[in-house]
Structure formats: structure tokens, C-alpha cells
Amino acid sequence: MTRVGPVERGLLEQLERGPVHLALIDPEKSSPEESAALAQGAVELGSAGIMLGGSTGISRERMDATAKAVRTAVRAPTIIFPEGPGSLTAEAHAIFFMSLLNSRSLDLVIRTHARTALAIRKLGLEPLPMGYVVVAPGMRVGEVGQVDAVDRNDLAGAQGYALAAEMLGMRWVYLEAGSGAPAPVPAEMVRSVRSVVSIPLIVGGGIRSGPEARELLEAGAQVLVTGTIAEAEGIGPRFRAILTEVKRARAR
Ligand code: 1GP
Numbered sequence: 001m002t003r004v005g006p007v008e009r010g011l012l013e014q015l016e017r018g019p020v021h022l023a024l025i026d027p028e029k030s031s032p033e034e035s036a037a038l039a040q041g042a043v044e045l046g047s048a049g050i051m052l053g054g055s056t057g058i059s060r061e062r063m064d065a066t067a068k069a070v071r072t073a074v075r076a077p078t079i080i081f082p083e084g085p086g087s088l089t090a091e092a093h094a095i096f097f098m099s100l101l102n103s104r105s106l107d108l109v110i111r112t113h114a115r116t117a118l119a120i121r122k123l124g125l126e127p128l129p130m131g132y133v134v135v136a137p138g139m140r141v142g143e144v145g146q147v148d149a150v151d152r153n154d155l156a157g158a159q160g161y162a163l164a165a166e167m168l169g170m171r172w173v174y175l176e177a178g179s180g181a182p183a184p185v186p187a188e189m190v191r192s193v194r195s196v197v198s199i200p201l202i203v204g205g206g207i208r209s210g211p212e213a214r215e216l217l218e219a220g221a222q223v224l225v226t227g228t229i230a231e232a233e234g235i236g237p238r239f240r241a242i243l244t245e246v247k248r249a250r251a252r
Helices: 006-016 032-044 061-073 106-123 141-142 154-168 187-194 210-219 228-232 237-251
Strands: 019-024 048-051 077-083 092-101 126-134 172-176 199-204 221-226
Touching: 006 126, 019 032, 019 228, 019 237, 032 048, 032 061, 032 228, 032 237, 048 061, 061 077, 061 154, 092 106, 092 172, 106 187, 126 154, 141 228, 154 172, 154 187, 187 199, 187 210, 210 221, 210 237, 221 228, 221 237
Parallel strands: 019 048, 019 221, 048 077, 077 092, 092 126, 126 172, 172 199, 199 221
Antiparallel strands: none
16 A cells, blocks of 8 residues: 555544545636635635646646645645646645546546556655545536446445445545536435445535535535635635535534
8 A cells, every 4th residue: 555645644634623625726727826826715714735637638837837836825735636647747745546436438447547657656746545436417527537427316336436445445535526516416425425434535516505515514524625616706705605614514
């Protein structure tokens, strides 16, 4: 097993005290300066880290510039949320080394990983091994990821993928409804997955309000990821409401 590095250790320590929020920033949708400002706003409100990624076909130059700007702006870790080899930059601290478990494409399950593992090590990026599971509707990642999305009422299906991730030695599992999904992963699915795994459960896609965040946190989500809301509105009231719910859950 790869060793747990400082970024992962830091997140795990925070998780001992309650759930956390990670802000996803797409370097193609915001300039490096805008990304740095978003990151700063998010971290000031309590985000535990910044994930960089999202779009397909991000250029290396843009990733480099954005990671550098974000890392200068905030002390919280910068973690690559990769969409392909172009996402790799030594300017980030870590990378979610994630297998898209329910993809029909072997590339996304393991082949790309085999092709990039040595480069990731050479860049000095800390890998956080993650099982990535796309739940319907899946949105763009469901399409480009050639995913057999887990049905929204297939609780056993979601449990199976998450437990398989844990049994394979992955240390994180992510239930993804897809960026911009009309509704997040169902709380009932989060609850049933949480009841069978002990690795941290990340939930993202379609979280736009405080009440949605609260429902997912109460169901056992340990990491909430939001991207669109801050992209669309900046660090506005709805982003604040989500962060307030995470803070409340940490205080419980
Ligand atoms: C996408 O889950 C993340 O991978 C975030 O989704 O953009 O809908 O917040 P949103």
C-alpha cells in the first residue's frame, strides 16, 4: 500500500473531528487569479482543501498556473481531481488517484493509471487512492466516462462498488451524481453506503443549498464537494449556507 502522506493525514485528522468540505475549481472556467480568489474565499469559510479539475482537455499550462496561484493564496492543500494526463502538475500538493469503478472503459478503470503512475511519482504528487462511482444522472462525467451509472434507487449496487473499493485497498470512495446534476446523490444511498464502509465517503454533484448539504451530512457523508455553486455565484449566500452546515455538523 502507498504510504499515507501529509495531505491525506491532514484530512484524516480533520475528519476525526467531523465532516469537511472540499471546493472544486475548474481551471478552464476561471482564470488563475479568479481561482485563487475563489480558493481564498472558500478556505476562509472553512473548506479543508481545493480540488482542481473538472473539464475535459485542461492544458498543462493552465493547470500549472492555476495550481501555483491557488497554492500561493491558501495554506489548505491543493488536490488534483484528474480528467486525464493533462491535469498533472507539480504545482499541486496531491492527486486523487482514482479509478472510475463503473466505467466500461478499461482506460478509466486502470490503464491510464498504469501509464501515469511513474510520472506522478516523479512529479512528487501525493496519491490519495480513491474509488470513484458515478450515480445517475452522471451528467458529463457519466458520458465521457462511458459509465454504467448506478441507478438512484440501487442501494445495493452503490454499496457493492463502495465496499469493493475498500476491499481493494482504496482509502477513499466518492459517490458522484455529476457536476451540475439536478439533485445530489440520494441521502438514502449515502446512508446505506456509509453503513457498509469504513473508508471516508465523499459525496458530490448537484449540491446547491444548505438543506441539501445538511441531509447528506446527516446521512453520513464525510466529505462534501461543490463546484458549480461557487463558479456560478462566487462565494455567495448559497455557498456560505453549505459551509455553515458543514461547520454545524463538525460542532455536533
Ligand atoms: C463534480 O461533484 C463535483 O465532480 C461537483 O459537482 O459542480 O454540481 O457542485 P457540482
